Each structure stands twice: as C-alpha cells, then as structure tokens.
Amino acid sequence: MDIKITPKKLRGEVTLPPSKSVAHRMIIAAALADGVSVISNLYPSVDILATMDCMRALGAKVDFESDKAVIEGVKRIPDKAVLDCHESGSTLRFLIPVACALGVNAEFLGSAKLPQRPITPFTDEFPKHGITFDFGRAESGCTLPCSVSGKLSAGKFEIDGSISSQFITGLMLALPILEGDSEIVLTSKLNSKPYIDITLGVLRDLGCEVDETDRGYFIKGGQKLKPFSGRVEGDYSHAAFFYTANALGSELQIKGLSENSLQGDRIIKDICGDFAQNGGKPFEIDCADIPDLVPILTVLACFCEGKSRLTNVARLRFKECDRLAVTADCLNSIGGRVTVYEDHLEIEGVGSLKGGEIFGHNDHRIPMSMAIAATRCENPLIIRGAECVRKSYPDFFEVYKTLGGEFDVIGI
Numbered sequence: 001m002d003i004k005i006t007p008k009k010l011r012g013e014v015t016l017p018p019s020k021s022v023a024h025r026m027i028i029a030a031a032l033a034d035g036v037s038v039i040s041n042l043y044p045s046v047d048i049l050a051t052m053d054c055m056r057a058l059g060a061k062v063d064f065e066s067d068k069a070v071i072e073g074v075k076r077i078p079d080k081a082v083l084d085c086h087e088s089g090s091t092l093r094f095l096i097p098v099a100c101a102l103g104v105n106a107e108f109l110g111s112a113k114l115p116q117r118p119i120t121p122f123t124d125e126f127p128k129h130g131i132t133f134d135f136g137r138a139e140s141g142c143t144l145p146c147s148v149s150g151k152l153s154a155g156k157f158e159i160d161g162s163i164s165s166q167f168i169t170g171l172m173l174a175l176p177i178l179e180g181d182s183e184i185v186l187t188s189k190l191n192s193k194p195y196i197d198i199t200l201g202v203l204r205d206l207g208c209e210v211d212e213t214d215r216g217y218f219i220k221g222g223q224k225l226k227p228f229s230g231r232v233e234g235d236y237s238h239a240a241f242f243y244t245a246n247a248l249g250s251e252l253q254i255k256g257l258s259e260n261s262l263q264g265d266r267i268i269k270d271i272c273g274d275f276a277q278n279g280g281k282p283f284e285i286d287c288a289d290i291p292d293l294v295p296i297l298t299v300l301a302c303f304c305e306g307k308s309r310l311t312n313v314a315r316l317r318f319k320e321c322d323r324l325a326v327t328a329d330c331l332n333s334i335g336g337r338v339t340v341y342e343d344h345l346e347i348e349g350v351g352s353l354k355g356g357e358i359f360g361h362n363d364h365r366i367p368m369s370m371a372i373a374a375t376r377c378e379n380p381l382i383i384r385g386a387e388c389v390r391k392s393y394p395d396f397f398e399v400y401k402t403l404g405g406e407f408d409v410i411g412i
Contacts, residue, residue, distance in 0.1 A: 001387040007377045007381070008404060010404050014242050014252055021237075024094060027052060033228070038071075044394070090166055093167055097174035098170065116141065116142055116143070157183070158185045172210055176220070192288065236263045238396075244268070245372050264289045280349070285310055294310055298369075302331060307346055355377035359384045366388075
C-alpha cells in the first residue's frame with residue numbers, strides 16, 4: 001500500500017495497543033503453565049499471531065477471539081513440529097530454547113529478513129547441551145530454515161548479551177522446565193536489560209523464580225509454572241510515535257499505559273517532555289536499552305536547534321532492514337541531515353522537512369516514524385509500502401486518520 005500524506009498536526013485521544021513485548025512472553029509462559037490461563041487485551045499483529053501458532057504446534061491449546069486468548073498449557077509434547085515465525089525475531093529467539101527444552105524435533109521457518117538475523121548464541125552453546133542444528137536447506141548466509149533435534153540439558157550457558165536480550169529471554173522461559181538447575185553466564189555487557197525485566201516480571205507472576213547473580217542469572221530446574229489471568233499493558237514503543245507528535249506540535253491525549261511499566265521505552269515520555277521544556281535543544285541519548293526508539297528519536301532530533309547524537313545503535317543494522325541506513329536515507333531524502341557512524345547517529349536539526357517520497361523497506365517502524373515526520377513537512381509525503389505496519393500495529397493508519405491525519409491511498 002502506497003499512501004500520500006498531507007501535512008497536518010494531529011489532535012484527539014489515542015488509546016495505545018497492548019505491548020507486543022509483554023504479549024509474546026505471556027503467551028509462551030501460559031503455554032508452558034500447568035493449567036488454563038486467560039490473557040486479555042491482546043492485539044492480532046502478525047508477530048503475535050505467529051507466536052500463538054507456534055505454541056499450538058508445540059502442543060498448547062490456544063483459543064483466540066476478539067482480544068482474549070484462553071491458553072491450555074502443553075499436555076502432550078509432539079515428536080515433531082514446524083514453527084513458522086514469519087518475520088518475528090522474538091518468536092524465533094524465544095522458541096528455539098523452548099522447543100529444545102521440550103525435546104521437540106522442530107523446524108523453524110521465517111520470511112523477509114528473519115532468515116538473515118543471527119542466532120549464534122544458541123548455535124555456539126546448545127550443542128554442549130545435547131542439541132543438534134541442521135541448516136541443510138538454508139541459503140548461504142542465512143540461518144533459516146533451521147532444524148533442531150535432541151533435548152536440552154541443564155547446566156551453564158555462556159551467552160553474549162550484546163547481540164540481543166532476546167536470547168536471554170528465550171533461555172529464561174525454557175530453563176525452569178528442565179530437570180536440573182541452570183545458570184546463564186553473560187560474556188559481555190547486557191544490552192536492552194529492560195526487556196529482561198519484563199520477562200522476569202511475567203515469570204514472577206507465574207510463580208517462577210529466577211535469581212540475578214554477579215555473572216548473570218540462576219534458574220532452578222523442575223519449576224511448575226502456575227496458570228494465570230492477566231491483561232497486557234499498553235505499548236510504550238508505539239506510544240513513542242504519539243508522544244513525539246505532541247513534542248512537534250500535535251495535541252493528543254495518550255491513554256492505556258501503565259505508569260508502573262517495566263518497559264524501557266517508557267522513557268520516551270521524559271525525552272519528549274524535556275524537548276518541549278527546553279525549547280528543542282539538541283540531545284545525546286544512549287540507546288543500548290531502547291533500540292526500538294531510534295527511528296522516531298531521529299525524527300525528533302531533526303527539529304532540534306543543533307546537533308543531536310544517538311549512541312550504541314549498531315545492533316539496528318540487523319533488524320527488519322538496516323534500520324540505521326534506512327532511517328537516515330528516508331529523512332535525508334526529505335530534507336533531514338542524518339549521518340550514520342559505526343555505532344552512533346548524528347542528526348543536525350533542520351527545523352522543518354520538505355516532504356517527498358520514501359520507502360517503508362518492510363520495516364514497520366519506518367512508515368510510522370515517517371508519518372509523524374509528515375506532520376511537520378512543508379509538502380506532502382508519499383510512503384511506499386506502508387502496509388508493513390501490520391507486523392506490529394495493523395490499524396496504525398486508521399488511528400492516524402481518526403486523529404485528523406490526512407492521507408490518500410495512491411497504490412496497492
């Protein structure tokens with residue numbers, strides 16, 4: 001879908017969709033629990049539907065209707081399963097350890113850029129714990145399709161925490177159901193720790209104990225996860241688009257968020273508040289714990305009075321696209337001044353953007369960020385491939401229109 005946005009500031013009330021990060025974890029934990037759990041305020045994004053389908057393939061019963069899922073934990077473990085993760089890195093990296101802990105011979109599939117995203121912390125460590133990987137059908141440079149066989153044994157797992165916290169979360173979800181005790185030993189600094197905090201919060205709600213150590217985490221084996229009823233809280237990473245719109249002159253009331261959230265992206269509220277209070281002064285932000293905010297923070301920085309820096313961003317080269325290069329290219333093509341370095345971005349404030357044409361690059365955060373940039377463009381902005389928002393926020397543009405945003409669909 002190609003759309004042409006007419007620049008206009010937004011106004012009205014927006015209720016945020018539920019957090020994708022929290023929902024993934026709750027669905028998987030419920031599927032591993034001993035009994036029936038009920039999860040409400042779920043949102044049928046492509047990524048969340050992929051996780052539900054994969055848990056069904058692993059033996060859980062998942063009934064999803066409207067915004068509620070009733071999940072009966074795995075009773076009979078299948079010998080084999082095909083797990084199609086579509087484009088979801090969370091689904092892939094959370095469920096490789098889970099499938100291995102259950103002892104399922106599983107084939108993992110993926111589409112778009114997912115087959116090119118690394119899983120080396122698992123392929124380096126899991127063979128020491130009884131797991132065999134087979135990449136026989138994968139193309140050169142790809143990790144999918146990938147088959148795993150064997151049953152994961154407990155013990156010490158040495159994991160590089162700088163690539164993605166998703167590897168740590170996957171282990172935390174899987175290791176409690178093994179018979180023996182395990183330890184996650186971090187061999188590097190852990191990036192995106194707030195996402196680990198979300199995982200720990202979900203596990204605590206199910207009566208599962210994970211202890212933090214000087215080197216990482218200790219997980220007692222043989223734990224029984226308790227079924228639960230819970231509601232998925234609102235998503236601060238999606239709220240970031242609307243907070244930024246407000247900082248750039250829109251007037252939105254943002255609803256549906258938890259003030260006590262463990263989501264690291266909740267810092268966007270403070271960043272945008274500081275921007276407004278300080279008259280658009282440039283900023284420097286360490287993004288190690290908030291990688292998903294980088295595209296929209298780059299948009300915000302375009303309207304600062306001076307040069308801003310976003311640091312610790314190298315990992316974004318391995319998202320749905322090279323998110324650093326694409327963010328810079330999109331903004332530069334419509335009048336921004338963004339420079340990409342090895343591990344940081346520099347953004348020279350320009351005050352306004354001229355409009356023009358950009359491509360979504362099959363990365364859901366790009367069209368949403370550019371739609372907010374469009375509220376301060378001098379001329380219309382065309383977004384090619386805007387349908388990729390379906391990955392996490394399928395009705396983003398419908399919401400955008402209810403808030404006064406103006407656009408025409410000019411191509412399918």
